[in-house]
Amino acid sequence: MMDKSIKELHELLINKKVTSDELVKEALQKSHEVEDKYNAFVTILDDAKGTMVTDNLLSGIPYGIKDNYSTKGILTTGSSNTLKDYIPFFTATAVENLEKCGAVPVNKTALDEFGMGGTGTTCHTGDVLNPWNKKRMCGGSSAGSACAVASGVYPYALGSDTGDSIRKPAAYCGIVGYKPTYGLISRYGLFPFASSLDHCGVLTRCVEDAAIVVDAMKGKDAKDLTSFDSSNMHLYNSLNGNVKGKKLFYIKEIVDSSNYANIDPLLKEHLDNYFKTLDNLKVLGVSIEEVSIDKTLLQAIPSVYVCLSCAEATSNMSNLTGIIFGPRGNGNNVMEMIKDHRTKGFSPLIKRRFVIGSYILQKENQEKYFVNAQRVRRLIVDKMKELFAKYDGLILPVGTGPAPYIDGSVNHISNNDTSIIEEHLQIGNFGGFPSITIPNGFINDLPVGINITGNCYDDENILNIAYALEGTMNYKGQVAKENNNE
Amino acid sequence: MSKYKAVIGLEMHCELKSNAKVFSPAKNGYSEIPNSNISEIDMAFPGILPTINKESVRSAIMASLVLNCQVPEYLYFDRKNYYYPDLPKGYQITQMHDPIGTNGKILIDMDNYTKEVLIHDIHLEEDSASLDHYIDASLIDYNRAGVPLLELVTEPCFNNASEAVTFLEYMRLVYKYLGISDADTKMGQVRCDVNVSIMEENAKELGTKVEIKNVNSFQNVKDAINYEIKRQTELKDLGRYEEVEQETRRFDEESGTTIRMRSKVDAIDYKYFVEPNIPKYKISEEWINEIKQNIPILPRDRKQKYLDTYNLSEYDANIIVKNKEYADYFEECLNLGMDAKISANYLIVNIIAYLNKYNMELKDFYLQPKYLKQIIDELSKGNISSKQAKEIFTKSLEEHKEPKEFLKDNNQISDIDELTNIIDTILSNNVEQITLYKNGRTNIFDYFVGQVMKETRGKANPTLVKEILTDKLNKAE
Known part of the structure; x- marks a missing residue:
């Protein structure tokens, strides 16, 4: 039952074919299965109860909450040891809004510690495994949410997105991931990673549900x-679904095979599949044009992201001292206690990012790194806005193909510089642009995704284009079928 | 006096009055109960975001305008990052790049001259929590965390402790006049950092700057400056000026000395950057104009008005303006059309004495201007004597009844016939005195008035008595 869409479930509830309690029970049971197999959750809310079914489409329907949304009375860890026992006394606004609709949270999903990772392998509860293939990662940081939605635990789970944390795991898990315009959803109660880049959003199995x-x-x-x-x-x-006359563009420097000398066959397949998907849009009357952007600017994206996100993160996470909340550190004075708490609590990956962030913000480095990164961010955003004045949106493939192996040593090292195609989704965070990933096929039995990004406040248009495109393919509503044949 | 010129700069932190804290909706107010005026925002629980208190911004803009500062086109904030247990977020939201006011100046009155004080900037920020240290533990009270704080930074433009303290006293008064702060030093609402250096009288370059942090009373500011000038002078005289280091010191109240905290080399890098959670806010011309119109007349201007328009003595004017309550009381008297000099006199001689005697505040004083008016008007018309006025003042205060009640009791004899009869009798009994008066002993006139008063137990209308007496004496043979 939980593999159905929100509208289907709502119909069943309204027509009393099923009760909210039954849905919750099934979602909880599914949660335990998925937890056992893929390690997707920090907390399963076993005493969750169904709610009254109303006209609201979300009433009575279970969902999942990424464990960096503050939930009153419910353990919220950010998947970090620094908050492993933290029970908040206030609820994030976005979650409160869903509560008002009668939506029923059934679990808190695992993430890369505080959202600072793209693999789903830095959670304090361990690696989250990809439900299509357990050797693969889900991507991150919304790993648990992507895993659970793809596994059919419920129709949707909340995510957060600072670089591509909703949109990349969505692609790796064969589902929809939508990060709306910055400011559309309140961030109050979302544990911050990098405030100017952080977005709330959702992972679903179809565009309609995301909307x-x-x-x-x-x-x-x-x-x-x-x-x-x-x-x-x-x-x-x-x-x-009416997209006739819409205009999209893609960036030549990212998707043209000629950019990649001796192109990897997997990347070639991914790009070919991407262009095949574009043909579907053309059939619907969407025109798609190639645009060339200065490669230097594009190549700067990942470093701009690292500079800004690490700098903001260093400051944002300075409240994690173990003084007011979190386990108290040991030491002879308060500074030693703070140091001990942070040394023990954070994973090495995060510490590395804090060091980078601190370095960048140092007085003597600020101009060179931080301020310049802000300038380049502005250049990139201005360039995009200039294009969004002409086009409805940008359409690009997500990543270089399907989900990588969790065991990094097995991963194929590419002959090509793939940093731009891997990281271009960060453009959406730089500009606060609405951006949605939908599944567009399979490579080696593993799902891959395509992304559409548009101008700020143009969410309706972007979702509608994604909705129309989704209708031309067979991946809408798909649930992961595990295959470990490799 | 030192033979060197001292150069002093000040940073004055003052807590602002407001309903809520500057970046959270928690109450801004003193409470005996620790951690009672707090929200999750003040304690930096994960996921919190700042809001902005418009009232505090308004107060800051008002102060900026009074200091003749430039107000920026856009309001935004910066993060000052450092770890300390009184700073829950691990950063303070403050203004570094574009403070609410820059490049200002204000005049202050010294005993024999007027001094122009140059303002580097004034900015709005949040206060930290307060710490209480015990032998084996420290306690944190977050009531103060997030309280709006206005930080005023002067240029190094003072040359002695007296100028610095006069400025601080004046600014405290200005904040009270503006109604933006209680500026109570006893409550720790005003805290100062002081920079001191010395230089040869005609030197071009400033000497080595020493900063004394967190001086919490104006007396201590004075003592710290004087001690620091003395210390630096002695070292310079001994040829050991290189021992004066660019460093941060603190003032030790017990010994009256300053003690080294850290040198410039160990200065903290606060890694300032723009606060991303508070979008830039356009400060409109209309808003600035509206705030300008609501700036009350400030102490220095009020004093000038009292001197020029109301002919008060400098001494009296000073006493009145140095306390906003007194000045407001006096202003109300003027607004009610009461005689300025008599009102000022009553305020200074009678009312302030009464307040001091009973350790009271003027706002709790029964005889508010509208009641005092009943006495002063009668007094200035000559309908009652000073002595009667004083008696009514006292009775009214004792019984908490309006003075007019007692004015009735004191019913003056203003009936001309009655007074004429009394005066005739007195004159007929004092023929000798009339002769003396006629021969030039004009002070005998007061004797007659006294006799009339004695006869009427002071109830005779003194003005009428004088008129009738003059008339009668002129006609007398």
């Missing part, structure tokens, strides 16, 4: 000054 859920999560929040009034934006009601 329904974000409709419910969004709204101006007095507690988040960066949130905006979107009362005239109706994502779900805007899905009509």
Whole structure:
């Protein structure tokens, strides 16, 4: 039952074919199975109960919450040892908004520690395994959410996205991942990674569900000054599938095979599949043009991201001292205690990022690294906005192909410089652009995805294009079928 | 006096009054109960975001305007990053790149001259938690965390402790006049950092700057500056000026000395960057104009008005303006059309004495200007004597009844016929005195007035008595 869409489940509930309690029970049972197989959760809320079914599409339906959303009375760890026993006394606005709809949380999903990772292998509860193939990663940081939605635990789970943390795991797990315009959903209660890049969002199995859920999560929040009034934006009601005359572009320097000398066969397959998908859009009347962007600018994306995200993260996570919350460190004075707490609590990956962030923010380095990164961010965003004035959106493949192996040593080392194609989704975070990934095929029996990114506040349009494209393929609503044949 | 010129700069931190904290909706107010005025934001629980208190921004803009500073087009904030247990977020939200005011100046009155104080900048930030240290533990009270704090930074433009303290006293008064802060040093609402260096009288380059942090009373500011000038002078005289280091010191109240905390080399790199969670906010011309219009007349201007328009003595004017409550009381008296000099006199001689005697505040004083007016008006019209006025003042205060109640009791005899009869009798009994008066002993006139008063137990209308007496005496043979 839990492999159905929100609308299907709502129909069943309204027509009393199933009760909310039954759905919750099934979702909990599924949660335990998925936990045993793929290690996707930090907490399973075994005493979750069904809620009253109302006209609201989300009422009575179970969902998952990434464990970096603050939930009152429910353990919230950020998948970090620094908060391994932390039970908040307030709930994130986005979760509160869903609560008002009667949505039922059934678990808290694992993530790369505080969202600072793209593999799902740096959670304090261990690696999250890909439900299509357990040797593969889910990607991250919304690894547990992607894994659970792909496994059919429930129709949707909340994610957060600072670089591509919703949109990349969605591709690796064969589902939909949507990060709306910056400020559409309040970040109050979301554990921060890099405030100027952080977005709330959702992982689902179809575009319609993503629209329904974000409709419910969004709204101006007095507690988040960066949130905006979107009362005239109706994502779900805007899905009509009519995309005739829409104009998309892609970036030559990213998708043209000629950029990759002696191209890897897998990447070649991924790009060929991508271009085949574009043909589907053309059939719907969408025009797609090739645009060339200065490669130097594109190549700067990953380093700009590292500079800005690490700098902000260093500051954002300075509240984790073990003084007010989190396990107290040992030491003869308070500074020693803080040091001990942080030394023991953070994983090496995060510590490395803190060192980078501190270095970048140092007085003597700020201009060279931090301020320059901000300038390049502005250049990239300006370039995109210039293009969004002409086009409805940018369409690009996600990553270089399917999910990599968890065991890094097995991963094939590419002959090509693939940093731009791996990291281009960060453009969406630089500009706060709405951006959605949907599945567009399989390579070696593993799902791959395609992404559409548009201008700020143009979420309705972007979702509608994704919705239309989704309709031309057979991956809508798909649930992972495990195959370990490699 | 030192033979060197001292150069002093100040940083004055002052807590602002407001309903809520500057970046959270928690209450901004003193509480005996630790950790009672707090929210998750003040304690930096994971996931919190700052809001912004418009009232505090308004207060800061007002202060900026009063200091003749430039107000930036956009309001935004910066993070100052450092670890300390009184700083829950691990950073303080403050203003570094574009403070709410820059490049200002303000005049202050010294005893014999007027001094122009140059303002480097004034900015809005949040206060930290307060710490209480015990032998084996330290306690943290987050009530103060997030309280709006206005930091004023002067140029190094003072040459002695007296100028510095006069400036601090004046600014404290200005904040009170603006109504943006109680500026109570006893409550720790005002805290100062002081920079001191010395130089040869005609030297071009400044000497080595020493910073004294967290001086919490104006007396201590004075003592710290004087001690530091003395210490640096002695070293310079001994040819050991190189021992004066660019460093941070603290003032030790017990010994009256400053003690080294850390040298410039160990200075903390605060890694400032723009606070990403508070979007830039356009400060409109309209808002600035509206705030300008609501700036009250400040102490220095009020004093000038009292001197020029109301002919008060400098001494009296000073006493009145140095306390906003007194000045407001006096302003109300003026607004009610009461005689300025008599009102000022009553305020200084009678009211302040009364307040001091009973350790009271003026706001709790029964005889507010509208009641005092009943006495002062009668007094200035000559309908009652000073002595009567004083009696009514006292009775009114004792019984908490309006003075007019007692004015009735004191019913003056203003009936001309009645007074004429009394005066006739007195004159007929004092023929000798009339002769003396006629022969030039004009002070005899007061004797007659005294006799009338004695006869009427002070109830005769003194103005009328004088008129009738003059008339009668002129006509007398």
